[in-house]
Structures are given as C-alpha cells and as structure tokens.
Amino acid sequence: MRPVSYNVKIKPLEDDISVSEMPEGHQGQGFFATSLDSVIGLARKNSIWPLPFATSCCGIAFMATMGAHYDLARFGAERVGFSPRQCDLLMVMGTIAKKMAPVVKQVYLQMAEPRWVLAVGACASSGGIFDSYSVLQGIDQIVPVDVYVPGCPPRPEAILDGVMRIQDLIGKESLRRRNSDQYTALLESYGIQ
C-alpha cells in the first residue's frame, strides 16, 4: 500500500528561486550590448497581462490555476484584466458556440498589437466532445491561435505549461513580425484587416 501523499511539499528556499538566463550579448565594464529583440522579449514574456475569456468548465480549471495552489501569478501574469484594450494574451477557455463566435472575434479585434491567443481545452481547440450544429469546431476558425492546450479540462499544470510555451514564443518573437507581410496575410485569411 503506497503511503498517503498530499500535494504539499515543504521545499528549502534555494529551490524556489530561479533566475532567468541572460540573453546573449557582448558585455564589458559597465555595459551590456545585445539585440533589442531579446531584451524586449524578456521584458514582455515575464509581464503578460492575460484576458481570461472563460466560458465553461475550463474556466473553473483556470480559477484553480489562479488560486494559491497552482499559482499563475509567479509567471508574471498577476493582473488579469477584462478589458481587451489593455491585455496581451487572450486565453479562450471553454466551448465557443456559434452564437458566441462574433463576440470572440470582436474582443480579438479590440486588442492592440502585439497580441497572442491561447486556446485552452478541447472545446476551444477543436470543438471537443460537442460535435453538434451549434458549437464552433475550434476557435481557429475565426481567430489565429498561437498555442493550444489539450485536455477536458486540462490540469492546471497543463495550463501553466501552455502559458510557458506562450512565454517562449514571446521571448523569441522578432520586433518586426507584426508589420511583416506574412502576418498581414495571416490576418487577411481570417478576414481581419
């Protein structure tokens, strides 16, 4: 019989603190030269302002992620906002019905560049278990999605993993991407100018 174990582990402090790696660059006495992309990426990825667009069960999984047990705030995403004009990351959590799709599109349009989209859960990624006439089979039919988190609902660790992948994407993104032709073509394919 295995011993009873709970999700509470007392760790010594040294293991809790991790330091980000420095971007590559040239440094010397009193100066550090690197590319602007990496510095801005580092700053952006550790201070995301997410917009939780919680529609159904995945929203409750997100509430558990935001709670003290699986803390989202330690990734810098402390301030969740509900105004799209002020947020970077649109986290769509839950089933999007066809009645709700225009609302998602409008919220996405109201966000300012640079913006990222995280589709949490099976319903947001591909319609999930609801293959019916009223459910949109995945939000990538209407908005471009950066990271998909599968699960029904995903465990909080999986949602955190999704956020970390977004952080990787943000850290490596080039500053010119949002003005490039490829990006404009991507948005054109969704009907967004």
Add this chain to the structure above:
Amino acid sequence: MSETYQNINLPAGSIEKTTTTLNLGPTHPATHGVFQNIIELDGEKILAAESTVGYIHRAFEKIAERRTLYQITPLTDRLNYCSSPLNNMGWHLTCEKLLGVDIPKRVDYLRVIIMELARIADHLICNSIVGVDSGAYTGFLYVMQYRELIYEIYEEVCGARLTTNIGRIGGFERDFNNIAFEKIEKFLKEYPKILREFENLFTRNRIFMERTIGAGPISAERALNYGFTGPNLRAAGVDYDVRVVSPYSSYEEFDFDVPVGTTGDCYDRYLVRNNEMWQSLRIIEQAMQKIGNLKGKDATIYHAENPEYYLPPKQDVYTKIEELIWHFKIIMGEINMPVGELYHSIEAANGELGFYFISDGGRTPYRLHFRRPCFIYYQAYEELVKGGLLSDAIIVMSSLNLIAGEMDA
C-alpha cells in the same frame, strides 16, 4: 439648444432620452459564464432588464439521442460543472430506476459522501464569488485551497478533478481505497476551521450586510410560480428539498436540517448556502460512521449485481468467455433498454435537477430532457432587480449561482 449640436451627428431622439441602455454583455467579469443582460438605467436605478442566454448552447439534448447511457455521463458532467459528481449520480440514479437495479447500502453511503462533497464545492464557489463581486477577493482565495482537497478526493476515486464522470450504473468503478478515506477524514478535520474563518469575514461584516440585505428579494409565492428550487427557493421561505420530500440513495436514514430563509434576498441566499455546507459536513460524518458500522460482505461491496450495465473485472474479461461477451456488449452499446418513460430528479447544488427520459427499447434514449434549475430561475432576474441599483444587479446575478453550462445545455 439645437444650435450647439448642429455639427455633431447624434441618433434621432437621443437628446430627449433620459435613460441609458447598458449591455452587461456576454463577456464581463461579473458574469460567471456567458449570458447577457441589457439593462435600462435611469442614473443608477434599474428600470428594466432583458436577459439573453444561449451563448454556450451545446445541444446536449440532441447529442444525448445519439449516445448510449455511459456516453451520456460525460455530457451530464458538463451541466453544472462546479459540482459534476452530483449530475453524474443523478443520471445514474435515473438509469437505475429505468432498469430496476437494487443498490446495496454501502454504495448508497459512498454516493452520499461524494454528492455532499460536490455540494460543498459548489456552494463554496458561489459564496466566495458573491464576496469577490462585492469587492472582497480574499475570501475566494482562502477557500479555493480547500476545493483542492475535494478535488484530490475525486482524483483518488475516479482519476479526474473537475469533470469527473464518476461512478457506474449500479455503483462505482472501483472501491474507495484507504487513501481516499484518509483524505476524507483530513477534509472533515480541517475544513470546519476554514469555513468558520470564511464566515467571520462575511456573515456579520457591516459592509457585506449593507450590500446584500434587501438586494433582489422575492416572495415565496412568486418564487414557486417562477419554478425556483434549491437554495434560492429555501431562502424565500419554502422548505422544499428533494432529499427530504422524495429521498433517493438512502437519504432518509440521515439526520440533517434544511435551512430556510425569510425574504429571499442575497443575504438570505448566502446564509442558506453557508448553513447547507455545515449540514453537508454533518451528513458526511454520519455516512462515514454508517460505512464503518457495516459488517461482513456488506462492508466491501461497491457495486450492484447488474452485469448488463456494469463492466466485469478485467482479469475475467481476458480469461472467461461470458465476461468477454458482456464487456463487448456494454462498450459497443449493444444492450437494449426497457421501453418506458420516466422522470427522476435529485437535489443538485442549484435546485431540482430532473431527467425526463423516454426510452423506445433501443440502445440510446428516444428523448432525454434535462430539467435545469439555473435556466428556470434566471427568468426571474428582471423581477428581482427592477427598482434596484446597478451594483445590486451584479450581486443578484452572482448570488443566484448562475452556471452557464447548466443554463444553456
């Protein structure tokens, strides 16, 4: 003063209009889930409110016509997803009523434990979100920690945290092991302290009381006419609890009180839910005692004898032919149900969750209709907030415990 406005394009009649239309839209931090309210305001006073739902309509009833009984259990999970085991148990009880399965006592007591834990989880969310909406975020964070304990208990029994798909027609898929019982004991020991702390934050807090007393009251006659059930009806003064009126799963053997309010406003609803949590703790303790008192073969049984709908143990499936055939028939859904119509309801966290099941003798229901309490009492929203202030609208919405998944199905 039309000369001042001649260069500005205003819609016709807008200068004369004295009320504002506010769209508390489907995406709003206060709407937990997606439903919309279009409120007509005169300053801050609400004159009219129109509600629209259906933003998460997933066509459960039509999907259920194409799924076998076990495939419908995950659908019922996603009705009121804050307390999925309650919905699952309700569905399995309906199927057992249709098929005429006798459930052993121990299974009943185990089911009662899981159902009451789910009720506590749901009421915790509702009460703490009422706190968040009135500005007190701390209470929510305190209690989310203890919902994690409840999730660990579910995980130990069925493997999943939130949308549990727990149980089978006839019982449970596996026995509760010692770890599960120890976790339940731990919960019973630690949780009352936290609930008391949470109560201290809100129950006699002057600001909370001023916010919630008088917000959205409803009389008992109007509540019955609107089809309210559950804590919202009990807060209005009618002590109708399905567990007491038509007991299922051996609830008649348990000793618990049914808290009832007087005015039906938000404060009464908060208090009713709070007291129901204490009563649920009582029920769980009694159930643990009753399980401890069972002797002999009764003390280890965890499912009824219905080979037609209960998967046989895997070692038998691989070695004996009869179990192999049953396994195949159950998974592929080759078993025909008896013909008939039935309506069965349980006391879910929001009220009377009913299942109207018409079976035509095939493998899937001919018609399955969910009587969803949230959908039915949300109609009363306009009557509840008319004449109140805008902040009352938010508090009433969250104290009614509206779960969008249950509303739209």
Add this chain to the structure above:
Amino acid sequence: MAVFKGQFYIIMALSSELIQQKLTEKFGEQVSSFEEQYGILSFRADKEINLKVLGFLSQDEALGFIFLTDLCAVHYPDNKGEELAVVYHMHNIKENVRVRFKVFTDIQKPDVFTATGLFSTANWMERETYDFYGVNFVGHPNLKRIMNVDEMDYFPQRKEYPLEDQSRIDKDDEMFGRGGSSGFGNEKTLEGTIPAYRK
C-alpha cells in the same frame, strides 16, 4: 432565519385513482390514456383544454399541483397528424405526487395555448420548446428563439435534422461511425413500441 428539521412527507390520500377520477369527472372524453409508469400517472389531453387542465390541477383543493416542474416537447414523426407532443410535469410538493400530461399537435399547424398566464416559469420553457421544435405558443409575450442564433431558419431538434454541422470539414463522419453506410442503429422511430400514444 429559521431552521426546520427535515420532515418525512407521507404519501396520503392523493392516489392515482383519485386524480384520474376527478379529471374524468371534469373533462370527460377530452382526457384519456391514463397509465402509470415508474410511479408517475401520465395521461393525454386535447390541446384546446391544456390551460383548463393546468388550472384545474393547480387550483383544485384536493389535487393541489401548484408547481410546474417541467415543460418540454417530443417529436414523434410516425404519428401522422400528431407529430409534436408538449409534455407538462406537475408536482404536488406537500404530498410528493407527480403527474404528467401530454397534448398532441399537428406539425403543420403547431399551435398550443401558452401557460405563461398561470405559471411564470413557463415563459422561457416555452421559448426553448419553440426554438427546438417549432411549437407556436399562442399568446406568449415574447416568443423568440432563446438558445440558437436568431437567424436560424429551421427547428434543429426535430428528428429529420442531423446532429452535426454538415459544413464542417475537419471531421470525417465515416471514421466516427456515423452517417453514410454506418448509422448508429437508432434511426427507427416509435413504430408499435408505445401504443398508448397512437390514436
């Protein structure tokens, strides 16, 4: 705030025979097909008197079914002339007795009187029934679609329409075992299985 001890509600004099007797006394031939399944008495009524039956059940002293639990519809495509059934579930809270009655209507002209005047709870339940089956409730204050998008022009839960959105391209129906050559086997309807609802 008061706390009441949980009481046991004893099923008393209100038996199925009494309900059936009172209904046939009052309505005669217009109510029929009384049967009891799984503890609930169920009967059918003509659609013109549905409000009268609802009113009688809720206001009569002995019956006292003051609570309308549920209102939904069922589509029987085989019963020509009576395809849509609207089902009402009533509940007597004090004595824990439930009753169910159905009114049948033709699918070409599905008009049923609205119960909103008697029970405010019927308001959205009837809108949902209209949205899914197209039953037109005469006298309803606001009969619009409630669950589906307003622009939808068909009534999706009728048996002839498929469950899945036929315009989706990312899911292969054959692989999921639906449609085409491999149906799920429940396309049969109620031919001869529930005789109480055939004329």
